[in-house]
Amino acid sequence: MKMTPKLATLLILAALVLLAPFLFPSNFYYRVGALIFVNSIAVTGIVILTGYAGQISLGHAGFAGIGAYACALAPAHFGIHPALAVVLGAAISALLAWLVGRPILRLKGYYLGVATLGLGILISMMLNNERQLTRGPDGIEVPELGLRALLKGWGLDLTNGQFWYYFCGLCMILGAWLALNLHNSPSGRALRALHGSEVAARTVGVDVARMKLQAFVISAVYASVSGSLLALQNKFITPDVAGFMHSIEMVTMAVLGGVGSVLGAIFGAAILTLLPQVLTVFAEYEQLVLGLVMMLVMIFLREGLLPSILRKLRRKGE
Amino acid sequence: MTASRDTQTTLLSVEGLGISFGGLKAVNDVSFAVKPGEIVSVIGPNGAGKTTLFNMISGVYQPGAGRISLSGEEVTGMEPHLLARRGMSRTFQNLQIFQSMSVLENAISGFHLQERGSVLADLLSLPGSRRRAKAAEEGARKLLARVRLAEAADREAGNLSYGSLKRLEIARAMASQPKILLLDEPAAGCNAVETEEIDHLIAEIAASGVAILLVEHDMKMVMRISNHIVVLDHGEKIAEGDPATVSRDPAVIAAYLGAEAQTGGDHA
Numbered sequence A: 001m002k003m004t005p006k007l008a009t010l011l012i013l014a015a016l017v018l019l020a021p022f023l024f025p026s027n028f029y030y031r032v033g034a035l036i037f038v039n040s041i042a043v044t045g046i047v048i049l050t051g052y053a054g055q056i057s058l059g060h061a062g063f064a065g066i067g068a069y070a071c072a073l074a075p076a077h078f079g080i081h082p083a084l085a086v087v088l089g090a091a092i093s094a095l096l097a098w099l100v101g102r103p104i105l106r107l108k109g110y111y112l113g114v115a116t117l118g119l120g121i122l123i124s125m126m127l128n129n130e131r132q133l134t135r136g137p138d139g140i141e142v143p144e145l146g147l148r149a150l151l152k153g154w155g156l157d158l159t160n161g162q163f164w165y166y167f168c169g170l171c172m173i174l175g176a177w178l179a180l181n182l183h184n185s186p187s188g189r190a191l192r193a194l195h196g197s198e199v200a201a202r203t204v205g206v207d208v209a210r211m212k213l214q215a216f217v218i219s220a221v222y223a224s225v226s227g228s229l230l231a232l233q234n235k236f237i238t239p240d241v242a243g244f245m246h247s248i249e250m251v252t253m254a255v256l257g258g259v260g261s262v263l264g265a266i267f268g269a270a271i272l273t274l275l276p277q278v279l280t281v282f283a284e285y286e287q288l289v290l291g292l293v294m295m296l297v298m299i300f301l302r303e304g305l306l307p308s309i310l311r312k313l314r315r316k317g318e
Numbered sequence B: 001m002t003a004s005r006d007t008q009t010t011l012l013s014v015e016g017l018g019i020s021f022g023g024l025k026a027v028n029d030v031s032f033a034v035k036p037g038e039i040v041s042v043i044g045p046n047g048a049g050k051t052t053l054f055n056m057i058s059g060v061y062q063p064g065a066g067r068i069s070l071s072g073e074e075v076t077g078m079e080p081h082l083l084a085r086r087g088m089s090r091t092f093q094n095l096q097i098f099q100s101m102s103v104l105e106n107a108i109s110g111f112h113l114q115e116r117g118s119v120l121a122d123l124l125s126l127p128g129s130r131r132r133a134k135a136a137e138e139g140a141r142k143l144l145a146r147v148r149l150a151e152a153a154d155r156e157a158g159n160l161s162y163g164s165l166k167r168l169e170i171a172r173a174m175a176s177q178p179k180i181l182l183l184d185e186p187a188a189g190c191n192a193v194e195t196e197e198i199d200h201l202i203a204e205i206a207a208s209g210v211a212i213l214l215v216e217h218d219m220k221m222v223m224r225i226s227n228h229i230v231v232l233d234h235g236e237k238i239a240e241g242d243p244a245t246v247s248r249d250p251a252v253i254a255a256y257l258g259a260e261a262q263t264g265g266d267h268a
Helices: A005-023 A028-052 A060-078 A082-104 A111-129 A147-153 A160-183 A186-196 A198-203 A208-234 A244-257 A262-278 A280-284 A286-300 A305-317 B002-007 B050-057 B080-085 B103-109 B119-123 B127-146 B162-174 B192-207 B219-225 B243-248 B250-267
Strands: B012-021 B024-034 B039-043 B065-070 B088-090 B180-184 B211-215 B228-233 B236-241
Touching (some): A005 A028, A005 A160, A028 A060, A028 A160, A028 A186, A028 A208, A028 A262, A060 A082, A060 A111, A060 A208, A082 A111, A082 A208, A111 A244, A147 A160, A160 A186, A160 A208, A160 A262, A160 B119, A186 A198, A186 A208, A186 B103, A186 B119, A186 B127, A198 A208, A198 B080, A208 B119, A244 A262, A244 A286, A244 A305, A262 A286, A262 A305, B012 B050, B024 B228, B039 B050, B039 B192, B039 B219, B050 B180, B050 B211, B080 B088, B088 B162, B103 B127, B103 B162, B119 B127, B127 B162, B162 B192, B192 B219, B228 B243, B236 B243, B236 B250, B243 B250
Parallel strands (some): B039 B211, B039 B228, B088 B180, B180 B211
Antiparallel strands (some): B012 B024, B012 B065, B228 B236
C-alpha cells in the first residue's frame, strides 16, 4: 500500500501519543500532553477555516466557551449526561456559527474577522456577567465524565492523568483524520480553490458563500469540543476559556506550526502549550512572546515552522 | 458557416448590455449572439471594454443595462456559480490558477459540479465521496492529456510556464462540460509555438460543439479561427461580421489606426 500523506500524518500522531509517555520525567506531563491534544483539536478546526478556506476568525474561543459551559450547565440544570452535553455544546456552537456566518460570509473581505471578534467578546462577557447561571469570573465546577470508571470496570485501570492523556490523544487523532479526509475530498478542494482564487472558484461552479459557511461551522464544532474536553478534564471552568487571548492563541498556534497542514498546526499547538509549562519565565511574558512569535513567523516563515522545515529538508535531499 | 448562422438556435444572446463606472460608460448598448459550435471573437483597441463585457456576461460584474440570455433563459446578473451550472465557463486574462495546488488538483477543481456532494460524506471519507473524487480525477487526467499537460500532473501549478498555465486554465474550464466557453486573451504572452497550440485547441473544442466567445489581441489568430467578429471601441460596438467583412470595415480601420495615431501624437 502506498504511504499517502494522510496515512503518514495519522501514523506520526499515533506514534507520538503512544511513545511520548516513555520520556515523561513525571506524571505531571500526562496533564501537559492532554492540554496539547485539547489545543490541537481547536487548532485543527482553524486549519480547516484558515488553512483550507482562507478565512480568519478572531473569536473562536467563544465556541470553546460554549462547549465548556455546556458541560458545566447542562448536566446540572437538565440532568443530561456530560457526554451528551459535549454534543449539545457542539450543536449550539454549530447553530450559532451558522446564524452569524450566513449573512457575513456573503460579503467579500475581512468581515468575518471583525464579526467573530465581536461574537467572542460577547460570549466572554455573558459568561462573566450572568452570575446566576455561570457564577461569573470565579468559575464553575464540571461533573465527572464517568468514562474512566467505566474502563476500570472493564479491567483497564488508568490514573486520571493517564486517562485524559490517552482519551484527548484519541480525540485529536480522530479530529485530524476528519480534517485530512476533507483536504482531498471534493468539498476540501472547493475550499482550497476559493482560497486560491475566489473568482475562479465561482466560475467552476463553487457556491463560495455556502462553502465558507460550512468551513466556519465545522471549525466552530472543533473549538466547542476542545472547550468541552478542557472543562471535563479540569472538572472546573472559568470564563477565560472564551477570552480574546485564547482566540489569539489558537490562531498563533496554527500560524506558527503551519496553518495549511494539520500536522504543522498540531506542532505549533505543542510548542506553544509546552513552553509556558516548562519555562515558568515564559509564562509571565506569554502575551509578549505570542506577539513576537506571530510577527517573526509572518516575516520569515510565512508557511509556518513545519512546512518551512520540510521544504528545506527536501531541497537538501535533492 | 455564415449561412448556418440563421438556421441554428441562439445559445447566448446579449442585448443592449451596458455598465458605467463612476459616470464613465465602460460598455454601452452592446448586442450580439453566439450559436453552438461557433467561435465569436470580441476585438478592439486597449480599453475598449472587452474584459468588462466578459465580466458582465460571466456574472462577475452586475450589468447596469441590457439583458443576457443563455439557452433562451434570462441570466442577467446571475452569480458565476449558477451560470456554471447552466453551462457557462471561462478563463481569465490575468491567470486565475489555484497556485498552491498541483496541476492535477487544478484540473479536478474544474469538475466541482460533478464531484460535489455532502460535506459530511467528505469528512468521513464515505465510499460515495471517494467514488466522486476518483471519477473527477480520471476525467481530469484525460483533460490534462488533451492539453498536453499529463506529464506535469503532479507538479505544483505555480511552477509551470506561462503557456502551460494558459492551457491548464482552458482544461479546468472545459471540465464542467460547458455549452459556451469564454476565453479572455488565451494567447496573451505566449510565444508563436504556444499560440499555435492554443489555436488548435480552440478549434478542436469548437469542433466538439462547444461555442467559444474569445477576446484576443493576436489579430492573425482571430482572423484565422473566428466565424464571427464583434468590434468594440470606447465601449460601443462599431462593427460586426465575418473576418473578411470586419477587416475591410472603414470604422474598424479608423479605430485601430486612430488609436495608434493618437499615441503617436502624445509622444510628439
